[in-house]
Amino acid sequence: MSDIKLLTPEETAQILGLSPKTIKDWCRAGYIKAVKIGKGGIWRIPENELDRLIKERSGKREVRKIAIALSKGGVGKTTTAVNLAAGLAIAGNKVLVIDTDTQGQVAPLLGVKPPTGLSDVLGNSISLENAIYKARENLDILAGGSSLAATKISISKNLDQPQFALAVALEPLNGKYDYVIIDTAPSWDILNLCVLFFAHEVLVPISLEVLSVQGLVQFQDNLDAVAKYQQNLELKYILPTFLDNRVKRSNEIYEQLKTAYSDKICDPIHYNSKIAEAPAKGQPIFEFDPNSIGADDYWKLVDRVKGRR
Numbered sequence: 045m046s047d048i049k050l051l052t053p054e055e056t057a058q059i060l061g062l063s064p065k066t067i068k069d070w071c072r073a074g075y076i077k078a079v080k081i082g083k084g085g086i087w088r089i090p091e092n093e094l095d096r097l098i099k100e101r102s103g104k105r106e107v108r109k110i111a112i113a114l115s116k117g118g119v120g121k122t123t124t125a126v127n128l129a130a131g132l133a134i135a136g137n138k139v140l141v142i143d144t145d146t147q148g149q150v151a152p153l154l155g156v157k158p159p160t161g162l163s164d165v166l167g168n169s170i171s172l173e174n175a176i177y178k179a180r181e182n183l184d185i186l187a188g189g190s191s192l193a194a195t196k197i198s199i200s201k202n203l204d205q206p207q208f209a210l211a212v213a214l215e216p217l218n219g220k221y222d223y224v225i226i227d228t229a230p231s232w233d234i235l236n237l238c239v240l241f242f243a244h245e246v247l248v249p250i251s252l253e254v255l256s257v258q259g260l261v262q263f264q265d266n267l268d269a270v271a272k273y274q275q276n277l278e279l280k281y282i283l284p285t286f287l288d289n290r291v292k293r294s295n296e297i298y299e300q301l302k303t304a305y306s307d308k309i310c311d312p313i314h315y316n317s318k319i320a321e322a323p324a325k326g327q328p329i330f331e332f333d334p335n336s337i338g339a340d341d342y343w344k345l346v347d348r349v350k351g352r353r
């Protein structure tokens with residue numbers, strides 16, 4: 045570290061054409077791996093971090109559509125959708141998070157109450173542009189909720205090819221975002237199918253218990269069936285969740301997954317009480333407790349998705 049040049053937030057900001065405040069926010073949130081110097085704790089940015097940022101910001105904008113899915117409930121899908129989307133947005137990407145679940149938990153997890161959402165778009169009662177709600181800087185939401193129950197019936201009844209409903213309705217998004225993250229319901233219904241005909245990448249959170257691993261095998265069969273018609277679809281990431289190092293079985297399953305899916309497996313998300321507490325405040329983990337192990341774990345996922353790990 046000693047021979048690496050360190051820059052001030054002001055110098056870094058000038059080079060990147062950003063405000064010093066943005067740079068300090070990035071340091072605080074852990075997006076920039078900066079060091080704190082002196083008693084007052086002044087941020088200094090290593091030159092290699094600056095190189096990385098320059099490279100990333102010069103990359104071209106191509107929307108990546110990532111579905112967070114597994115038919116099993118309670119594995120951390122919504123938690124992952126919200127924190128991955130929030131982390132990518134903090135890192136300067138333009139992100140849309142779409143909630144396709146009737147439980148509609150994405151909005152409360154972000155502490156917002158959008159008046160409109162996905163059901164309005166699929167029901168043609170409002171334009172896509174007007175249904176999207178700004179939740180944070182760089183982070184928009186297309187909300188889900190109970191009204192999607194009627195939407196599912198209506199698209200199944202009225203459309204010849206209901207599986208394309210989402211891809212058609214969301215076509216105007218292309219080119220407007222860097223990432224579209226889609227939270228899905230723990231089921232296998234028409235809306236889940238629509239998501240797989242819209243997304244190109246699938247991230248499967250697996251809670252480290254036997255039943256959810258069995259769920260993965262079944263889910264993969266379903267994905268394979270869709271992939272015959274949607275060749276751009278790829279099961280890209282498997283994310284172990286609820287890792288508890290004190291529980292032997294939890295570690296055993298993690299090791300088995302690493303062997304079986306070595307190219308897809310991501311660093312695990314540990315069981316972390318801060319992650320469970322953050323929803324009550326309507327905050328992603330990076331806002332609720334940026335120093336928690338949960339925030340570290342989700343930063344690693346952001347890095348992996350961005351191709352930095």
Ligand SMILES: Nc1ncnc2c1ncn2[C@@H]1O[C@H](COP(=O)(O)OP(=O)(O)OP(=O)(O)O)[C@@H](O)[C@H]1O
Nearest residue numbers: 117118119120121122123230286314315316319320
């Ligand atoms: N790593 C974690 N550590 C502790 N608690 C967590 C963790 N991840 C998620 N939780 C909590 O576990 C519960 C289930 O998580 P979440 O709602 O994200 O699962 P889900 O797969 O979306 O569920 P569903 O299938 O019902 O939509 C939530 O209360 C959430 O706050």
Ligand SMILES: [Mg+2]
Nearest residue numbers: 121122145149
């Ligand atoms: Mg959920």
